[in-house]
Amino acid sequence: MDYFLQQLINGVTLGSIYGLIAIGYTMVYGIIGMINFAHGDIFMVGSFVALILIVALGITAATPVLLLILALALVLVVAMALTAVWGWTVERIAYRPLRGSFRLAPLITAIGASIALQNFVQVSQGAKNKPLQPLFSGSFQLTDGGADGSGFIVNLSYIQILIVVTTVILMGGFTYLINNTNLGRSQRACEQDRKMASLLGVNVDRTISLTFVMGASLASVAGLMFLLYYGVVDFYIGFLAGVKAFTAAVLGGIGSLPGAMLGGLLIGLIETFWSGYFSVEYKDVAAFSILAIVLIFMPEGLLGQPEVEKV
Amino acid sequence: MQARQKDSLLVASVKDSLGAAVITFALACVMIGLRVDVASGRGAELFLEHRWLAVAVAVLVVFAGRLAMNIFFWKREDPPSLNLSGLMPKGGLGAGSSNIIKYGLLGLAVVLPFVLMFWLGARGSRQYIDLAILVLTYVMLGWGLNIVVGLAGLLDLGYVAFYAVGAYSYALLAHYFGFSFWLCLPLAGILAAFWGIILGFPVLRLRGDYLAIVTLAFGEIIRVVLLNWYQFTGGPDGLSGIPRPSFFGLEFTRGEGGFASFFGLDYSSIHRIIFLYYLIFAMALFTNFVTMRLRRMPIGRAWEALREDEIACRALGINTTNTKLTAFALGAMFAGFAGSFFATRQGFISPESFTFLESAIILAIVVLGGLGSQIGVVIAAIVMIGGFEFFREFEEYRMLVFGMIMVVIMVWKPRGLISSRTPSVALSRNAKGISADLVQEGHG
Numbered sequence A: 001m002d003y004f005l006q007q008l009i010n011g012v013t014l015g016s017i018y019g020l021i022a023i024g025y026t027m028v029y030g031i032i033g034m035i036n037f038a039h040g041d042i043f044m045v046g047s048f049v050a051l052i053l054i055v056a057l058g059i060t061a062a063t064p065v066l067l068l069i070l071a072l073a074l075v076l077v078v079a080m081a082l083t084a085v086w087g088w089t090v091e092r093i094a095y096r097p098l099r100g101s102f103r104l105a106p107l108i109t110a111i112g113a114s115i116a117l118q119n120f121v122q123v124s125q126g127a128k129n130k131p132l133q134p135l136f137s138g139s140f141q142l143t144d145g146g147a148d149g150s151g152f153i154v155n156l157s158y159i160q161i162l163i164v165v166t167t168v169i170l171m172g173g174f175t176y177l178i179n180n181t182n183l184g185r186s187q188r189a190c191e192q193d194r195k196m197a198s199l200l201g202v203n204v205d206r207t208i209s210l211t212f213v214m215g216a217s218l219a220s221v222a223g224l225m226f227l228l229y230y231g232v233v234d235f236y237i238g239f240l241a242g243v244k245a246f247t248a249a250v251l252g253g254i255g256s257l258p259g260a261m262l263g264g265l266l267i268g269l270i271e272t273f274w275s276g277y278f279s280v281e282y283k284d285v286a287a288f289s290i291l292a293i294v295l296i297f298m299p300e301g302l303l304g305q306p307e308v309e310k311v
Numbered sequence B: 001m002q003a004r005q006k007d008s009l010l011v012a013s014v015k016d017s018l019g020a021a022v023i024t025f026a027l028a029c030v031m032i033g034l035r036v037d038v039a040s041g042r043g044a045e046l047f048l049e050h051r052w053l054a055v056a057v058a059v060l061v062v063f064a065g066r067l068a069m070n071i072f073f074w075k076r077e078d079p080p081s082l083n084l085s086g087l088m089p090k091g092g093l094g095a096g097s098s099n100i101i102k103y104g105l106l107g108l109a110v111v112l113p114f115v116l117m118f119w120l121g122a123r124g125s126r127q128y129i130d131l132a133i134l135v136l137t138y139v140m141l142g143w144g145l146n147i148v149v150g151l152a153g154l155l156d157l158g159y160v161a162f163y164a165v166g167a168y169s170y171a172l173l174a175h176y177f178g179f180s181f182w183l184c185l186p187l188a189g190i191l192a193a194f195w196g197i198i199l200g201f202p203v204l205r206l207r208g209d210y211l212a213i214v215t216l217a218f219g220e221i222i223r224v225v226l227l228n229w230y231q232f233t234g235g236p237d238g239l240s241g242i243p244r245p246s247f248f249g250l251e252f253t254r255g256e257g258g259f260a261s262f263f264g265l266d267y268s269s270i271h272r273i274i275f276l277y278y279l280i281f282a283m284a285l286f287t288n289f290v291t292m293r294l295r296r297m298p299i300g301r302a303w304e305a306l307r308e309d310e311i312a313c314r315a316l317g318i319n320t321t322n323t324k325l326t327a328f329a330l331g332a333m334f335a336g337f338a339g340s341f342f343a344t345r346q347g348f349i350s351p352e353s354f355t356f357l358e359s360a361i362i363l364a365i366v367v368l369g370g371l372g373s374q375i376g377v378v379i380a381a382i383v384m385i386g387g388f389e390f391f392r393e394f395e396e397y398r399m400l401v402f403g404m405i406m407v408v409i410m411v412w413k414p415r416g417l418i419s420s421r422t423p424s425v426a427l428s429r430n431a432k433g434i435s436a437d438l439v440q441e442g443h444g
Helices: A002-032 A039-057 A065-098 A104-125 A158-180 A182-192 A194-199 A204-230 A237-252 A257-277 A283-297 B002-031 B052-074 B095-151 B159-177 B181-203 B208-228 B270-295 B298-308 B310-315 B320-346 B356-369 B374-390 B392-412 B436-441
Strands: A139-141 A155-157 B034-038 B046-050
Touching (some): A002 A039, A002 A155, A002 A158, A002 A182, A002 A204, A002 A257, A039 A065, A039 A104, A039 A204, A039 A237, A039 B002, A039 B034, A065 A104, A065 B002, A065 B392, A104 A237, A104 B002, A104 B034, A104 B356, A139 A158, A155 A158, A158 A257, A182 A194, A182 A204, A194 A204, A237 A257, A237 A283, A237 B208, A283 B208, B002 B034, B002 B052, B095 B159, B095 B270, B095 B320, B095 B356, B095 B374, B159 B181, B159 B208, B159 B320, B181 B208, B181 B320, B208 B356, B270 B298, B270 B320, B298 B320, B356 B374, B356 B392
Antiparallel strands (some): A139 A155
């Protein structure tokens, strides 16, 4: 039971990270109907930007707590802004010129952009793993391991709390943004009917760009969380995280924001429980198999709407 | 009046270029300007290396380049029509020039090893023949994938999985049962096709881009299984000592009973290389032959129709699932053949040879060569694989450039760089027959 609780905590943490990335996929898919294959690599760029900023600001575990939190908030904001520029640039160069082209074209440029981003980071930052010393090391002990000390000690670390809390706050703000602001309204309009929206005075190109900007900045948050949680990044983390986050988006129902978050949580939980109870080696196989199974038996996902085929 | 307009255009150009420069700065300031590295010796401490000069260069280059493009091309009253596609023959390569290229390449491929042998000698030519074998392997893979992507219009991002199935089938059959290459070659193809059917059957109902992701996932699953099933596949160590193929029972060995002594030649290791060259050449030609024949059969016509418009196909009573499945299985079969050739050529295989990148390279060959065009695949494979070898010294940068080129070419010519294949049969122009994706592109 204790072991289960520990896996549950770890799974929710991981799921929050996947959920944040998945939002980028689901929004882009909702609005222009393409898989932004480079999104995983934007996440990777985000975590690198965060890492560089942390090292540049000289943040270590020795920094006083209050200062540490302020500095991390600064890192978060700057990383979000800079990663958003990356997301915007990828859209501008690789996707916008192909709007209205045949279906496979943007998918292929997306693969190209993904390869280019990965190798750009490999060239500019080196291929080595970048380990970061843990900034928060404390944790709450939820169980004491039983009277004889033989039981399992369940830890809820500060960093896990930080990740989940930040995700919840961001999700709240983001839902507000989509539901109650002009930007969100024009975005939903473009999602429903791009041509009609443009006739009604919505700047479609700008709305799509902003979608990429939002997706990229959420991915950079996920990048920072990933960095703080695992303490190591390299130029290849984007591929796996990207495919899993896409799986999460599909599982939750592509195009649906709460679905992306739910899917992220489920994928995080499945992956942790699988590694906890079965085998660590095959955890990726578990995630990929879920993707295939969901797509085959439930293509609209948990919270998505079935797609109507139009001629 | 005119001068003022010119001025405002100039101002607009400078403004636009400044904007691009600012964005470049935002992109580069952290990712290029600072490099985080692990200090050696002092534990795992991270330190930063500053490279502000590189950022300045990047910003200046973008500013100057953008400004020049603005002034000379984009922001003029009379923008010169830079119709680069005018450089290409209209409608891809015409029948005449296409035939010349086709037979020219074919003739060259037939005599290539001997030309190289005469020119450079057995020792010097070996690396070039090796390269030619590599190019032909990719040509064969490209032709195989062309059936799936180019003809049937199914985007398969996990094609390398079938290549891996072929390679591992041969390696494992040889390892556990001692089967020979010639017995395993058809078996590997059949097994790969079988896998294609197993994987294809559930997923082929999905629409284009979902299919892409699921095939990608399957490709990764197969790789992860090969990597982790240590007892059976050797895991990351791979399988080595894979037997070499024989020439009608003659081994390429020194001494009695070998290929050289049977034909009264002096033994040389180049014989085997040349044999491998002709082997893959024949296999690639076989792939091409089958594809060309199938394209004229009802099934091939159905593939092309499916690529153009799936809904119309269903309305006409074509069984889309079976049609897709045959394309998928045939493509997989050729990948299986190529895989077992790869295994026998290398003598050693490991999961590292079957990463997603490999799928992306094969896909790039097909797409950049022009979806559905057979000759386009050949030219793209020569340029791309040859280019990779040529720029081997720039190991780090070549994949970066590869990714960028993929984007640029796709943006510039979405229908493929070299030529594109229109459906084998179409309504005549008078009947206003316009292919569906031209309509989607806005030409219709």
